[in-house]
Amino acid sequence: MSRLHLYVLTSTLVCLGIAIFLYRVLAFGFPLVPHEHGQVWLVETHISFLAQDKPVKIKMYVPRQGAEHRITNENFISREYGMHIRKGGDNRWVNWSIREAQGLQHLYYTATVTAGGGVPLIALETPPPADTKLWTGSRRAAVNAIVTVARDRSSDASNLTIELLKELNQSPPSDEVLLLLGKKPLPEDKAALAVELLAIAGVNARVVHGIQLGEQRREAPIVHWLEIFHNSHWGAYNVTTAEKGMNANYLAWWRGNRPLITASGTNNVQANFSIMASRPLALQAAVEAGRDKHPLFVTFSLFGLPLESQAVYQILLLVPIGALVMVLLRNVVGLRTFGTFMPVLIALAFRETRLVWGLALFTILVALGLSIRLYLEHLKLLVVPRLAAILTAVVILMLTFSMVTHKLGLERGLSVALFPMVIMTMAIERMSVVWDETGPFEAVLQGWGTLMAAALVYLVMGIPLIGHLVFTFPELLFVVLAVILLLGRYTGYRLTELRRFKALIRGFQTSSSGDDNVV
Amino acid sequence: MTMLFNQFRWLHDNGILGINHRNTEFTLRYNSRRLYPLVDDKLRTKEIAQRHGLKVPELYAVVSETHQIRNIENILKNHKDFVIKPARGSGGNGICVIVASNGTLYRKAGGELLDAEALRFHFSNILSGMFSLGGQNDRAMIEYRVRFDPVFEHISYQGVPDIRIIVFNGIPVMAMVRLPTRDSGGRANLHQGAVGAGVDLATGRTLTAVMKNRLISIHPDTGSDISGIIIPYWDQLLRQAAAAKELTGLGYLGVDMVIDRNLGPLVLELNARPGLSIQIANQSGLLPRLKAIEKLETDEMTIESRVAFAKTHFPSSISRNGAN
Numbered sequence: 048m049s050r051l052h053l054y055v056l057t058s059t060l061v062c063l064g065i066a067i068f069l070y071r072v073l074a075f076g077f078p079l080v081p082h083e084h085g086q087v088w089l090v091e092t093h094i095s096f097l098a099q100d101k102p103v104k105i106k107m108y109v110p111r112q113g114a115e116h117r118i119t120n121e122n123f124i125s126r127e128y129g130m131h132i133r134k135g136g137d138n139r140w141v142n143w144s145i146r147e148a149q150g151l152q153h154l155y156y157t158a159t160v161t162a163g164g165g166v167p168l169i170a171l172e173t174p175p176p177a178d179t180k181l182w183t184g185s186r187r188a189a190v191n192a193i194v195t196v197a198r199d200r201s202s203d204a205s206n207l208t209i210e211l212l213k214e215l216n217q218s219p220p221s222d223e224v225l226l227l228l229g230k231k232p233l234p235e236d237k238a239a240l241a242v243e244l245l246a247i248a249g250v251n252a253r254v255v256h257g258i259q260l261g262e263q264r265r266e267a268p269i270v271h272w273l274e275i276f277h278n279s280h281w282g283a284y285n286v287t288t289a290e291k292g293m294n295a296n297y298l299a300w301w302r303g304n305r306p307l308i309t310a311s312g313t314n315n316v317q318a319n320f321s322i323m324a325s326r327p328l329a330l331q332a333a334v335e336a337g338r339d340k341h342p343l344f345v346t347f348s349l350f351g352l353p354l355e356s357q358a359v360y361q362i363l364l365l366v367p368i369g370a371l372v373m374v375l376l377r378n379v380v381g382l383r384t385f386g387t388f389m390p391v392l393i394a395l396a397f398r399e400t401r402l403v404w405g406l407a408l409f410t411i412l413v414a415l416g417l418s419i420r421l422y423l424e425h426l427k428l429l430v431v432p433r434l435a436a437i438l439t440a441v442v443i444l445m446l447t448f449s450m451v452t453h454k455l456g457l458e459r460g461l462s463v464a465l466f467p468m469v470i471m472t473m474a475i476e477r478m479s480v481v482w483d484e485t486g487p488f489e490a491v492l493q494g495w496g497t498l499m500a501a502a503l504v505y506l507v508m509g510i511p512l513i514g515h516l517v518f519t520f521p522e523l524l525f526v527v528l529a530v531i532l533l534l535g536r537y538t539g540y541r542l543t544e545l546r547r548f549k550a551l552i553r554g555f556q557t558s559s560s561g562d563d564n565v566v
Numbered sequence: 567m568t569m570l571f572n573q574f575r576w577l578h579d580n581g582i583l584g585i586n587h588r589n590t591e592f593t594l595r596y597n598s599r600r601l602y603p604l605v606d607d608k609l610r611t612k613e614i615a616q617r618h619g620l621k622v623p624e625l626y627a628v629v630s631e632t633h634q635i636r637n638i639e640n641i642l643k644n645h646k647d648f649v650i651k652p653a654r655g656s657g658g659n660g661i662c663v664i665v666a667s668n669g670t671l672y673r674k675a676g677g678e679l680l681d682a683e684a685l686r687f688h689f690s691n692i693l694s695g696m697f698s699l700g701g702q703n704d705r706a707m708i709e710y711r712v713r714f715d716p717v718f719e720h721i722s723y724q725g726v727p728d729i730r731i732i733v734f735n736g737i738p739v740m741a742m743v744r745l746p747t748r749d750s751g752g753r754a755n756l757h758q759g760a761v762g763a764g765v766d767l768a769t770g771r772t773l774t775a776v777m778k779n780r781l782i783s784i785h786p787d788t789g790s791d792i793s794g795i796i797i798p799y800w801d802q803l804l805r806q807a808a809a810a811k812e813l814t815g816l817g818y819l820g821v822d823m824v825i826d827r828n829l830g831p832l833v834l835e836l837n838a839r840p841g842l843s844i845q846i847a848n849q850s851g852l853l854p855r856l857k858a859i860e861k862l863e864t865d866e867m868t869i870e871s872r873v874a875f876a877k878t879h880f881p882s883s884i885s886r887n888g889a890n
Contacts, residue, residue: 427687430694540584545573550779551846
């Protein structure tokens with residue numbers, strides 16, 4: 048009875064999942080495989096601020112068409128705000144205004160950015176010469192010294208720019224640079240200073256602010272470049288490496304020395320850039336097609352969610368896959384691990400640390416934690432205080448580890464903070480109980496099993512095809528669920544039971560056939 | 567690959583019960599979850615066993631509150647020897663056997679001496695759930711120390727050997743004796759290194775034995791022959807095991823008993839998820855026997871007829887082979 052019930056349930060789930068899946072593939076042409084060079088990005092700017100019952104005006108720069116990128120499908124999500132888009136010089140901006148607003152406000156700007164096919168930005172007329180700032184005293188002397196040296200070493204505006212940037216980036220910095228920029232200058236400070244210095248030398252320059260399109264990011268930083276007007280067009284220079292030319296996939300957002308957002312009626316405006324890549328054109332087209340035919344389809348799909356949540360779901364949707372791998376490892380293979388789903392959580396941490404670092408960090412942390420735990424055994428502590436003590440020790444270890452690796456320049460070591468520490472504590476505690484009761488061998492064996500399971504789960508979750516399929520076709524989770532349910536009634540032997548019953552197999556065959564060599 | 571497949575085939579053909587199969591087809595199906603507390607808590611097991619007229623080791627005291635630990639000497643003063651157990655312990659963890667005491671010092675079965683302070687620490691570990699499943703708070707029970715029957719004198723090391731009988735729908739299916747060794751630290755748990763010897767259900771005679779998944783015929787510490795020993799009170803043991811069905815309502819369970827030299831068979835504990843190594847000790851698979859029982863209408867059968875069924879239908883194939 049329960050078997051029949053299970054089969055009906057699982058076949059319904061499989062049919063449902065496959066039906067939706069096929070419908071979306073055949074009717075809308077959702078792509079089955081991830082696009083290797085999906086040169087399309089979704090960029091989202093999320094602005095939030097606290098309104099105080101006053102009129103609010105927000106001016107924010109938005110990107111404009113450039114030579115390398117085409118911007119399509121822009122959306123301004125602003126509810127009852129009035130909105131105007133303005134253009135001026137090489138910039139474009141949006142003005143949002145509202146007469147009265149209260150509480151936390153959210154404004155979104157989203158755009159689809161496609162690589163290539165854009166219109167090159169041609170300067171129609173020579174820009175007016177830049178104003179030079181008035182420098183006084185020692186700063187004036189420093190500015191002149193830097194410009195004079197650079198000018199002596201160069202033949203034209205391009206060389207001059209490179210020489211100036213080299214000077215600004217020299218390590219250790221010269222006294223002049225130190226005076227003007229301070230000890231730890233930010234790239235944008237350097238860019239702003241370079242613009243001033245070039246103006247003194249008679250070169251028209253400006254700062255470009257933009258974002259680097261690449262892997263998906265939830266909090267993308269603003270990256271600054273320098274542009275000079277030379278031979279009747281604008282040429283770009285990297286502020287920190289002093290190299291000519293723009294990075295590939297750099298999206299210029301605005302130019303000049305104004306901030307991204309100017310606001311009146313409120314202060315403390317937060318802006319956050321999210322970038323989402325790997326959305327190939329085919330997929331985009333499929334979503335568009337779906338939107339026209341069945342608006343509900345898109346509304347109730349992942350593509351209707353804000354980008355930030357989409358990025359979260361790209362990871363969350365992989366968790367059931369990890370769980371399925373764990374079911375296979377535990378019930379079909381018979382691998383013993385600490386905690387049922389601990390390896391999945393560790394594997395999620397591996398996504399940030401990368402595999403080799405993750406394995407190393409985990410091993411070191413658990414080994415140190417375990418030695419502390421075994422030492423605490425001598426103190427005969429009560430259970431809960433002992434667990435709390437291990438938890439504290441784990442946090443201290445993580446902190447120490449981060450500081451040491453940072454000093455050594457191994458930035459990956461910082462990612463140790465991403466390990467779920469309560470879970471680590473439980474792992475250490477359980478490992479030490481097993482250590483006490485059945486010996487180090489069993490404890491190390493189970494620790495090893497946990498680590499291997501985590502590595503395998505990480506590798507499976509990292510297969511691009513799987514990531515693409517579950518994100519594009521979340522309905523396939525019904526199929527995953529069906530497989531998990533079926534495995535829930537799996538009655539076959541576990542692989543490790545072969546070892547367990549080995550004595551039985553051998554004994555049986557010797558006693559029944561009298562032949563020792565049959566196994 | 568084919569070798570792997572052949573081995574699986576072999577296990578299947580010989581009716582060896584695997585852990586997945588046990589869980590899905592037997593424990594999950596015949597053991598209702600709400601009955602588990604009856605067997606997971608040894609105090610409750612003891613209580614219902616006594617109510618049904620089964621003999622159990624006498625309970626001296628229960629320590630359930632932390633403040634009781636302070637005057638533990640007072641609680642223990644009337645007893646020279648006793649056993650301390652966590653009520654919800656599993657796998658023999660947290661069990662402490664005291665063989666002698668003079669009111670201030672306590673000697674453990676291994677010879678180690680404990681003072682009252684060390685004993686108090688052990689009690690507080692038990693109460694805080696160190697040995698219980700899931701780490702929940704627990705109670706400590708202090709009970710009669712079993713003096714095992716002389717028949718086991720030469721085949722056990724330090725601890726008390728116990729008899730495990732698997733019972734399905736009230737019918738004994740398979741049995742083994744678990745003999746403590748030096749490796750197991752005097753405990754009678756197979757995964758800790760105790761010896762498991764199969765027992766012929768029909769006669770109560772021990773068969774071959776297994777230790778750490780290896781077949782053996784002599785006890786590793788005493789050097790005595792394990793097989794061929796007739797276990798006393800065998801019919802009584804079978805009847806007590808069969809009665810566990812009415813006791814708990816559990817369809818598939820393991821009954822653990824000991825034989826005291828003065829009191830006879832005593833029920834120690836019941837297990838709702840008994841292990842599978844008993845198949846190695848008996849050199850036979852559980853599945854054919856379980857399937858034979860599934861075909862029966864067991865509800866109408868008396869304890870006597872269930873025991874008789876087991877004795878006629880499940881004699882050891884090994885003992886017959888041995889006679890050849």
